[in-house]
Amino acid sequence: MPIVDKETAIDCCxxxxxxxxxxxAETYRVEDTMARMAxxxxxxxxxxxxxPTGIIFSPGSPHHTKLIRIKDRTTDLEKVALVNDVSRxxxxxxxxxxxxxxxxxxxxxxxxxxxxxxxxxxAAVASGCFLILYSGLWxxxxxxxxxxxxxxxxxxxxxxxxxxxxxxxxxxxxFIGLIGFTAVQTGLGLELDKIIIGSVMPxxxxxxxxxxxxxxxxxxFMSGLSKGAEAFLTAFAIGAGVALVLxx
Amino acid sequence: MTWIVQxxxxxxxxxxxxxxxxxxxxxxxxxxxxxxxxxxxYSLFNGISSDPVQASFLGAFMVALVAHIFAxxxxxxxxxxxxAGIIPLVPGGMAYNAMRHIVEQDxxxxxxxxSGAFMVSGAIAMGLVFAEVIIQLVFRSGIGRKRGKKL
Numbered sequence: 001m002p003i004v005d006k007e008t009a010i011d012c013c014x015x016x017x018x019x020x021x022x023x024x025a026e027t028y029r030v031e032d033t034m035a036r037m038a039x040x041x042x043x044x045x046x047x048x049x050x051x052p053t054g055i056i057f058s059p060g061s062p063h064h065t066k067l068i069r070i071k072d073r074t075t076d077l078e079k080v081a082l083v084n085d086v087s088r089x090x091x092x093x094x095x096x097x098x099x100x101x102x103x104x105x106x107x108x109x110x111x112x113x114x115x116x117x118x119x120x121x122x123a124a125v126a127s128g129c130f131l132i133l134y135s136g137l138w139x140x141x142x143x144x145x146x147x148x149x150x151x152x153x154x155x156x157x158x159x160x161x162x163x164x165x166x167x168x169x170x171x172x173x174x175f176i177g178l179i180g181f182t183a184v185q186t187g188l189g190l191e192l193d194k195i196i197i198g199s200v201m202p203x204x205x206x207x208x209x210x211x212x213x214x215x216x217x218x219x220x221f222m223s224g225l226s227k228g229a230e231a232f233l234t235a236f237a238i239g240a241g242v243a244l245v246l247x248x
Numbered sequence: 249m250t251w252i253v254q255x256x257x258x259x260x261x262x263x264x265x266x267x268x269x270x271x272x273x274x275x276x277x278x279x280x281x282x283x284x285x286x287x288x289x290y291s292l293f294n295g296i297s298s299d300p301v302q303a304s305f306l307g308a309f310m311v312a313l314v315a316h317i318f319a320x321x322x323x324x325x326x327x328x329x330x331x332a333g334i335i336p337l338v339p340g341g342m343a344y345n346a347m348r349h350i351v352e353q354d355x356x357x358x359x360x361x362x363s364g365a366f367m368v369s370g371a372i373a374m375g376l377v378f379a380e381v382i383i384q385l386v387f388r389s390g391i392g393r394k395r396g397k398k399l
Contacts, residue, residue, distance in 0.1 A: 024269075026327060077271040077328045084325050113270050126264030129257040133287065134341055152268075193348070197341045201261075202268060206338040207331050213373030239347035247351050 005097065009041035010059050012101045014068045016083050017048065017055045019108055021070050023079035024207060027215050027223040030055070033087045037100075040091045051223045052230070072163075073230075075207055078112045116156065123202040124149030131198030140195050143183035148199035151176040155203060169203055169237040176200055177245030196242055205234040251288070258287035258336055265332040275328055278318050282333035286311035290337055300339070300364070301371045307337045308375025316383045330376065339368040 013034045020030045030050045034057065038046040045060040052073060058065040083104065090100040114122075127148025128141045136144070155172035159165055180196045183189035208231035216224035262283020266276045290307030294300060315329035342365035349358035 024327075025325065029325060029327070075269040075331070077266075077269050077331065078273075079270075081272050081275075081324045081328060088323070114267050119268055122264035122267035126261045126268070129261035129264070130336070130340075132257050133254065133261065133336060193344070197344045200344065201335070201338075201340050202265075204335075204338055204340050204343075206335045207269070209338070209369050210331075210334050210373055210376060213370065214376060217373065217377050235343060239343070239350075242344065243347055243351040246348055 006041065006043065006059070006063060008101060009038065009043060009097055010057065010063060010066060012041075012097060012104060013037045013043075013046075013048075013059075014055065014057055014066055015101070015104045015108065016087055017050065017057065018068050018070055019083050019104065020080055021050065021052065021055065022073055023076040023083070024073060024211070025080045025083075026211055026218075027051075027220045028218050033084065036091055037087050040093075041097060049222075050220075052226050076113065079107060082107050082112070116153075119156075120149050120152055123152035126202055127151075127199040130201045131194055134194060134197055136194035136198060137190055140183075140189045140191055140198075143180060143189040144195050144198040147176045147179040147183070147195060148202055150179060151199055152202050166233050166237040169234055170241045172203060173200055173238040173241030174244055175241075177242045181245055181248075200238055200242065203234075203238055205231040208234065254291060255284050255288060259284040261336055262287075262332045265335045269331055271328050271332065272324070275318075275322065275324065278322075279329055279332040282311055282314050282318065282329045283336055285314050286333045287336045300342075301367045304337050304339070304368045305371040305375040308334060308372040309379045310375075311337070312376045312379030313383065316379065326380075334372060334376070337368075337372055339365040342368065 016037060017030050017034045020033060027050050031048050034048045034050075035046055038059065043059050043063075047058045049056040053070055055068045055070065056065065057068070086095065086100050086103050086107070089095045090097070095103065113119075124145045128145040131140055131144040132138065151172045154175050155168045158168035158171050162168065176199045177196055180189065180192050180199065183195060184192045189195050208227050212224050212227035212231055214224075215227060259280040263276050263280035265283070266279035271279050286307045289310040290303045293306050294303035297303065311330055311333035312326075315326050315333060318329045319326035342361050346358045346361035346365060349355070349361060
């Protein structure tokens with residue numbers, strides 16, 4: 001096989017790894033996918049070092065080791081599924097390397113997210129459900145739904161605007177706290193604690209926490225610790241926003 | 249009656265999280281189902297033993313088990329189903345209470361809530377990992393291989 005092809009294969013592996021990591025896949029899955037894709041392209045003795053902020057991939061001599069930077073991470077499960085599908089089809093020879101590579105580039109460009117309004121409704125409904133699941137009162141449900149929806153909108157919009165995730169989460173939870181407080185003051189709600197807990201749930205870094213501990217248990221200490229740090233900062237930002245309201 | 253309400257609400261909540269995390273459209277129903285089983289197991293055992301750590305472990309174990317079955321069936325990564333299912337078990341309430349007591353400068357109560365939250369999230373992760381290990385063992389054995397083909 002000519003050397004040019006191998007370079008494409010390496011790029012293909014790296015792109016797949018980056019897309020999966022950006023979409024919030026587990027570290028071990030990213031390494032596994034990259035190794036499997038490399039194997040189908042007759043690249044033996046590959047090593048990859050995957051962290052949440054960058055991937056180092058060494059395809060073995062005579063090829064150069066490559067590094068790819070991961071700038072921001074979201075949770076986009078559909079993308080994980082799509083990349084996984086491409087890698088599976090590549091290993092069963094359903095796709096050629098070129099097809100797989102162009103498919104991955106296509107996935108990189110397309111935005112498969114649900115529309116924002118649907119996400120907001122989902123966040124609002126989930127907030128209302130959590131209120132009852134955490135043994136809240138039915139009369140607090142409207143307040144929780146409203147606060148949860150507003151909080152989610154604020155976090156998304158401020159994150160788009162400032163690109164600072166922790167600030168966005170701080171402001172979002174601040175508004176959730178304020179809405180809950182106002183609802184209780186005006187008699188539209190009874191239990192401030194339950195309203196806030198319910199509506200803060202869409203912001204809680206549940207995926208990060210579980211992924212962090214999973215990575216630690218799998219021996220990926222670097223990514224486990226950095227994901228844990230991210231989760232801690234997010235939790236702290238949410239807590240600080242709520243705490244500001246409570247301290248009045 | 250409460251069980252039915254809890255089942256419906258946890259289903260809705262997990263589906264909502266499926267939308268927020270952008271799960272593939274045709275998998276949303278299964279995300280909700282995974283969340284529902286996890287929550288029902290959790291609240292059942294929370295009622296029996298009133299120890300959230302054990303209940304969270306069992307809930308997460310159940311979530312990972314069902315998520316793994318779906319993942320094998322639809323040939324997608326397991327994370328799609330497990331993420332939304334785990335969310336209802338996350339100790340948001342305890343973390344909130346810890347924060348609240350810190351603000352009120354009642355640090356002793358805050359620490360007890362915070363350690364509770366830490367234990368519960370540890371239990372959730374343990375449940376996930378244990379289920380995965382057991383499933384791998386089962387699928388490696390002969391019985392599992394046969395059943396794997398059927399799935």
